[in-house]
Amino acid sequence: MPLYQYRCKTCKHEFDQFRPMSQSAQDSACPGCKQQAVRVLSVFSTLSLNSFSGPACEATGASCAAESRGCACCVQQ
Numbered sequence: 001m002p003l004y005q006y007r008c009k010t011c012k013h014e015f016d017q018f019r020p021m022s023q024s025a026q027d028s029a030c031p032g033c034k035q036q037a038v039r040v041l042s043v044f045s046t047l048s049l050n051s052f053s054g055p056a057c058e059a060t061g062a063s064c065a066a067e068s069r070g071c072a073c074c075v076q077q
Helices: 072-076
Strands: 003-008 014-018 036-040
Antiparallel strands (some): 003 014
């Protein structure tokens, strides 16, 4: 079940709520003041292995950061 973020129109309280996708477009009640809360865009970040800097691959020029001894294409050479 997805986690959605809401902000109360009255008291501006922000909260998260698990809801079925079938209810994703519906507003929710604020847990504090019980008034209408609207869904807001959730912001999150991720970390990718490609974001690490490391030695460049001799074959492709891409980062070899995924492996401590080089990427698969460099090891095979």
